[in-house]
Amino acid sequence: MSQATLPDLPYAYDGLEPYISRQIMELHHKKHHQTYVNALNAAEQAYAKASTPKERIALQAALKFNGGGHINHSLFWKNLAPSAVEKKGHGGELKAGPLKDAIEAKWGSLDVLKKEFNAATAGIQGSGWGWLGLNPSDKSLAIVTTANQDPLLTHIPIIGVDIWEHAFYLQYLNVKVDYLNAIWNVIDFQEAEKRFVEGASAKL
Template identity: 70%
Template sequence: MSWVSTLSRPATRAFSRTAVNRTPVVLARGEHTLPKLPYAYDALEPYISKEIMELHHTKHHQAYVNGLNAAEHSFAKAKTPKELIILQPALKFNGGGHINHSLFWKNLSPANEDGGKLPDGPLKNALIADFGSVEDFKKRMNTITAGIQGSGWGWLGYNKSTKKLEVVTTANQDPLLSHEPIIGIDIWEHAFYLQYKNVKPDYLNAIWNVINFKEAEKRYIEAKL
């Protein structure tokens, strides 16, 4: 699965994968939009509060959408190489923020539905093969993600070269390009601080109760194609 496919966009929007992989440049023919959540804002409680989800979705993600649209409009009007270069950071930051969050919402599911439930199947088998056990995988992902200095994302990614699942991180809102993203965890403070304060491990331990492993397994299967 290409990370580009996680974007919420009009059907008339045209993308160049080659261009995007070099820089997050999109051939704009329409506006990016904020995707609707597949659950209510309070559906992930008590693990992620309604207040956090509402602010995270309607304020933070919306800001990335707005910033990406503005940057693309400016990019379309740019007339010199210098103007194009100046716009790259805004495209990367806001485009990455939109991509990462669009994936993140699908990564989650209420605990009384699919959240936290890892069924027997290809993903579970791969986690055991590549990490020793599911619990060892979670511990490794939590440790590496908690160790991010500043803001960023912890990822379970599929490495097409090694054909293995690996835990990697990206800084700020950089999208995951080195691997196919299977599970992404937002470690920006806006994702947890109102509820967990500065105790990142508590947030990371809690989030496994609402991780949508069915969605993750679907990404894993598609990544291997």
């Protein structure tokens, strides 16, 4: 059985500043994501050794939580890029193409999507994730939320935003809306468009 490993970030820890601080990125990646990886590997090893259905059932919650944490964060890091506003990269830029066309067809503009996405995600009770997802059956975009570290299973994830406090509290304190407004400056729409095109062309 291959073990999960912590993926490298595709940018420096300070690459997303000023929108996400180096301190947050180091803590989030090195500590929180690494903890999910370690716990997932431990749970998978225990599951492999379990000899009864009761023992395997008892491990389901740990597999779901830590497996989801690993899956979600691995996507999240690739979902971000240094900001075009700060002349560091292409983060926050939605260029003409299939994803922009689909967003404008559904919401009229990116600004409307951001507003509705932020409202839905800020409304999560406790911890969770906000998603722009692609419905695999009708290929339509939708705003979806999941609780805790539950991965997005009903839709193909196009953009995911971590709304756990460890993702923003050191910088934005308890003002989730400020974090949600800021993160759009470092969303990697090029990566999101790749997922969108792959998902839209996939056969059921």
